[in-house]
Amino acid sequence: ASDPVYEATCTAPVNIAVVKYWGKRDTTLILPTNSSLSVTLSQDHLRSLTSARCITTTSNNSNANAVADRLWLNGHEEEIQQGGRTHRCLAELRQMRKDLESRDSSLPKLTDFALHIASENNFPTAAGLASSASGLSALIATISTLYALLPENGVSVSDLSRVARQGSGSACRSMFGGYVAWDMGTRDDGHDSVAVEVAPASHWPDLHALILVVSDKKKGTPSTAGMQRTVATSDLLKHRIDHVVPARMDRISTAIRNRDFDQFAIETMADSNQFHAVCLDTQPPIFYLNDVSRAVIQLVAELNRASVDAGKGYLAAYTYDAGPNAVLYVRERDVKLVLELVLRYFPQQTFDDPFHLGPEPAAASSF
Numbered sequence: 001a002s003d004p005v006y007e008a009t010c011t012a013p014v015n016i017a018v019v020k021y022w023g024k025r026d027t028t029l030i031l032p033t034n035s036s037l038s039v040t041l042s043q044d045h046l047r048s049l050t051s052a053r054c055i056t057t058t059s060n061n062s063n064a065n066a067v068a069d070r071l072w073l074n075g076h077e078e079e080i081q082q083g084g085r086t087h088r089c090l091a092e093l094r095q096m097r098k099d100l101e102s103r104d105s106s107l108p109k110l111t112d113f114a115l116h117i118a119s120e121n122n123f124p125t126a127a128g129l130a131s132s133a134s135g136l137s138a139l140i141a142t143i144s145t146l147y148a149l150l151p152e153n154g155v156s157v158s159d160l161s162r163v164a165r166q167g168s169g170s171a172c173r174s175m176f177g178g179y180v181a182w183d184m185g186t187r188d189d190g191h192d193s194v195a196v197e198v199a200p201a202s203h204w205p206d207l208h209a210l211i212l213v214v215s216d217k218k219k220g221t222p223s224t225a226g227m228q229r230t231v232a233t234s235d236l237l238k239h240r241i242d243h244v245v246p247a248r249m250d251r252i253s254t255a256i257r258n259r260d261f262d263q264f265a266i267e268t269m270a271d272s273n274q275f276h277a278v279c280l281d282t283q284p285p286i287f288y289l290n291d292v293s294r295a296v297i298q299l300v301a302e303l304n305r306a307s308v309d310a311g312k313g314y315l316a317a318y319t320y321d322a323g324p325n326a327v328l329y330v331r332e333r334d335v336k337l338v339l340e341l342v343l344r345y346f347p348q349q350t351f352d353d354p355f356h357l358g359p360e361p362a363a364a365s366s367f
């Protein structure tokens, strides 16, 4: 008989934070200085697709030290650095599988085998479109599926988010679909720094995310270096951590539960503004927004003012991550109008199709 094949394929979408994570209190475990909250987009648009296979055919797999995992990203092989983030995530998942195998001796000993992993994004990598979040989340979803690290075996999605967090902080939030909080936690070992679902996507399917691609070039200051500099130099960050984010997390969670778009929009835009203010307060300062980004902010502010004055409430909420691209959250009924207006004021720009939120879970398995 031929050797059994152990493999799995999963996808994970990006998530776009409405309360931003910016700052680590532990750079190795990736523990944040504040809690954050995001919306996971639909699988249909910005997503990573990852396949993994246990290499069962090599001659001597009995020695665990011989295990040499390999990783291909968008078709190019990447080195898995010893002690690096991917390496640590894989080591942690192997340990979880080992624990499972020691509890159930009928399970195949998959941890003896090397893993070959291939991952691809269907959008530009590292352009401030949260590719590391979907990439790491798809990796964790795939290996955990392969290793049967499932709720019925005592492993929850929040447990897996703890592993994803150590690969890329914001990745922990892509383990869930819909509206997701990352509780910063208080413990030094990071055990309570996990993602939790605030509401599933089906709770508020009316909300759409429009991605306005201002530039798909790689971002200037990578988030890891930027955060480190901000933590070391910004007084405004301290104020944000202690006096702004905790109450904002409560208010925006309530807005989501009540499907209160006005409150959601107010908090989202204020948080994006403060995140970029904190970047400006860093020494030397970090600039992620460009002139087009700022013009989009002005346009949205003007549209909202007119809409509120007309008694129709907020029309759109902008938010920007570590790059110049805008994400606009808009209700279904206003998508057409907002797109028309954006295209009227930025006729020389080309915009991707609107990406809307779907009801699917974040990490769907498709063996």
Ligand code: PMV
Pocket: 016, 017, 019, 020, 021, 022, 036, 130, 132, 133, 168, 169, 170, 171, 223, 224, 321, 322
């Ligand atoms: O997880 P990282 O290192 O890619 O950092 C993400 C930081 C922001 O995208 C700017 C904010 C966030 O919460 O996603």
